[in-house]
Amino acid sequence: MIDFTQLRKDFPILFQEVNDEPLVYLDNAATTQKPTLVLDALRHYYENDNANVHRGVHTLAERATADYENSREKIRTFINAKETAEVLFTRGTTTGLNWLSRSYGDAFVQEGDEIVISFMEHHSNIIPWQQLANRKGATLRYISITEDGFLDLEEAKKVINSKTAIVSIAHVSNVLGVVNPIKELVQLAHQNGAVMIVDGAQAVPHMKVDVQELDADFYAFSGHKMCGPTGIGVLYGKRELLEQMEPIEFGGEMIDFVNLYDSTWKELPWKFEAGTPNIAGAIALGAAIDYLSEIGMDSIHRYEQELVDYVMPKLQAIDGLTIYGPQDTKDHTGVLAFNLEGVHPHDLATALDMEGVAVRAGHHCAQPLMKYLHLPATARASFYFYNNKADADRLIFALEATKEFFKDGII
Numbered sequence: 001m002i003d004f005t006q007l008r009k010d011f012p013i014l015f016q017e018v019n020d021e022p023l024v025y026l027d028n029a030a031t032t033q034k035p036t037l038v039l040d041a042l043r044h045y046y047e048n049d050n051a052n053v054h055r056g057v058h059t060l061a062e063r064a065t066a067d068y069e070n071s072r073e074k075i076r077t078f079i080n081a082k083e084t085a086e087v088l089f090t091r092g093t094t095t096g097l098n099w100l101s102r103s104y105g106d107a108f109v110q111e112g113d114e115i116v117i118s119f120m121e122h123h124s125n126i127i128p129w130q131q132l133a134n135r136k137g138a139t140l141r142y143i144s145i146t147e148d149g150f151l152d153l154e155e156a157k158k159v160i161n162s163k164t165a166i167v168s169i170a171h172v173s174n175v176l177g178v179v180n181p182i183k184e185l186v187q188l189a190h191q192n193g194a195v196m197i198v199d200g201a202q203a204v205p206h207m208k209v210d211v212q213e214l215d216a217d218f219y220a221f222s223g224h225k226m227c228g229p230t231g232i233g234v235l236y237g238k239r240e241l242l243e244q245m246e247p248i249e250f251g252g253e254m255i256d257f258v259n260l261y262d263s264t265w266k267e268l269p270w271k272f273e274a275g276t277p278n279i280a281g282a283i284a285l286g287a288a289i290d291y292l293s294e295i296g297m298d299s300i301h302r303y304e305q306e307l308v309d310y311v312m313p314k315l316q317a318i319d320g321l322t323i324y325g326p327q328d329t330k331d332h333t334g335v336l337a338f339n340l341e342g343v344h345p346h347d348l349a350t351a352l353d354m355e356g357v358a359v360r361a362g363h364h365c366a367q368p369l370m371k372y373l374h375l376p377a378t379a380r381a382s383f384y385f386y387n388n389k390a391d392a393d394r395l396i397f398a399l400e401a402t403k404e405f406f407k408d409g410i411i
């Protein structure tokens, strides 16, 4: 049985004061904190193994290459990809989605085709498809959100049709905290001859993801949202699709032969990995996966659900506080967007910070969703497994104190 309170000791950053109050870090949907084991992996690489990968014939280069490719195997196992050739290192979710827009989209999307996303997508899963649709003369279409905060699956069955070339949906919304019905959407996409792309940024850190079980064609996520460093992420793709796709970037690492006027590419996954990669980041992401796997993704998911079960009713009990997304805790991950009547989200976040509570305020790179909800912005608290009920209590206390402070409409 995992003692989650003990895990906090792995995150020294959490034991600091902010504005003379203990830090309560609740901005994990933006980025998560890094355990000592991940920081040690970064330091160990630079202190002991630092060398470029794949071409060196000296000992450090061989060690660096082995650790780099061992991380790829750890990722393969973690998401249950068939083979490491299907695991591409990227800078993060945004890079992966952009690669797909350019490499898969430019080759396979034709004029008159349709690209389907939803109103709850992050900008990284909207703009690449806007750009593709504009480049190719295709049509971008949106799946609506129901009154109670779910993706409208009944509408999806109408929006996704024989003209659909790509469906690209977030596994979990970074605002509504809702888990989308990815398996059903994959089936709808495949029934209509479309590929299914999943933005997994808010899912992989928080729950077990099995890309073969989902039957997703592509799946993108970021290392920094799952205890790994920034600048490293993963794009998973089915081999049979990746084989048909041209690289996005060209240069060293990704070639077989460079002739005067043409070149040939290395096999997967290296075909897509031009230039010196983020070696330390990849190795440290492997360490993050070791750490998360030791805890267990099902345990993390259960524990975060316990936190949501604990905090949601306390939030719902605050008069004047509106929570966005499903109101039933079973349908909500630890991402909780809310507004306090009469207090601008930025003022709310600033007031919470004065109490040591770190939340995010703004549109969360989901401006179409804000417009859909007729909101200028929201505040957002997002939990991870190193948070606890005391953090939740501090959030509630700080919200009540902020409400008291602003109650006479003091701006």
Ligand SMILES: Cc1ncc(COP(=O)(O)O)c(CNc2co[nH]c2=O)c1O
Residues within 6 Å of the ligand: 029, 030, 031, 091, 092, 093, 094, 095, 122, 124, 125, 170, 172, 173, 174, 199, 201, 202, 222, 224, 360, 364, 365
């Ligand atoms: C659903 C979703 N997709 C894509 C991204 C982009 O990930 P990146 O490439 O690692 O930046 C984010 C980052 N979301 C947030 C980043 O800061 N606050 C957020 O909610 C996200 O939440």
